[in-house]
Amino acid sequence: xxxxxxxxxxxxxxxxxxxxxxxxxxxxxxxxxxxxxxxxxxxxxxxxxxxxxxxxxxxxxxxxxxxxxxxxxxxxxxxxxxxxxxxxxxxxxxxxxxxxxxxxxxxxxxxxxxxxxxxxxxxxxxxxxxxxxxxxxxxxxxxxxxxxxxxxxxxxxxxxxxxxxxxxxxxxxxxxxxxxxxxxxxxxxxxxxxxxxxxxxxxxxxxxxxxxxxx
Numbered sequence: 001x002x003x004x005x006x007x008x009x010x011x012x013x014x015x016x017x018x019x020x021x022x023x024x025x026x027x028x029x030x031x032x033x034x035x036x037x038x039x040x041x042x043x044x045x046x047x048x049x050x051x052x053x054x055x056x057x058x059x060x061x062x063x064x065x066x067x068x069x070x071x072x073x074x075x076x077x078x079x080x081x082x083x084x085x086x087x088x089x090x091x092x093x094x095x096x097x098x099x100x101x102x103x104x105x106x107x108x109x110x111x112x113x114x115x116x117x118x119x120x121x122x123x124x125x126x127x128x129x130x131x132x133x134x135x136x137x138x139x140x141x142x143x144x145x146x147x148x149x150x151x152x153x154x155x156x157x158x159x160x161x162x163x164x165x166x167x168x169x170x171x172x173x174x175x176x177x178x179x180x181x182x183x184x185x186x187x188x189x190x191x192x193x194x195x196x197x198x199x200x201x202x203x204x205x206x207x208x209x210x211x212x213x214x215x
Contacts, residue, residue, distance in 0.1 A: 023057040037066060039076040164188055171201025 021044070022028045029046040036043035041054040042062075055068040162169075167188070171180040180201050187193025 021053070021062065022059065023053060024059065025057065029053075040073045042066065164194070167194060167197035167201045170198065174201065174205060176200075 019032055020028060020030050021032045029044065029048075029051065031047040032044045033046070034042055035045050035050070038052070041052050042058075043052050044050065055063055055066065055073055056070070058066070058068070165181075165184060165188075167184045168177070168181040171177050174180065180197050183193060183200070184197040188197060
């Protein structure tokens with residue numbers, strides 16, 4: 001306790017006046033005023049600014065004045081170095097943790113983007129399949145309509161031909177069937193000729209005179 005009190009008084013006395021200090025390497029600090037004492041040196045303010053002078057740099061009288069102990073200084077510096085290494089290791093671990101988190105976030109984002117892209121591709125493929133099915137259905141419907149139209153045309157032609165040559169069909173067993181057919185063929189399209197041919201085909205043939213039949 002007494003030693004600490006003496007050290008405080010010494011510091012107070014030292015700080016009350018300014019002096020020059022020349023270190024062991026020959027550097028001189030003018031108007032030096034001690035502002036603090038650390039475990040490994042003293043903090044001073046001089047004419048050109050501020051500085052920290054390590055105990056091993058001080059001249060021997062100042063070393064004795066501040067009770068310089070090389071072993072304690074080395075232990076202190078080793079403790080500081082160990083603390084700095086631990087802090088650096090902790091900072092490196094924290095940095096690595098942040099990098100891992102960033103990588104995980106990037107990986108999650110990449111997977112999400114791939115999932116979105118896959119979903120979009122599936123949607124486009126489904127739309128394409130639906131469009132192809134719609135086109136195929138339209139083509140089948142169109143083909144069916146064309147087939148029905150062709151069948152209707154064929155049936156219509158058959159019915160038309162049947163109706164057109166109806167007089168020839170009706171008069172096919174008559175003796176003048178050829179004349180009825182020619183009239184039906186060439187003048188049936190005038191409707192009047194068709195009616196005449198039909199009436200002619202439906203008219204009964206007159207009986208021949210007995211005399212002619214005997215001949």
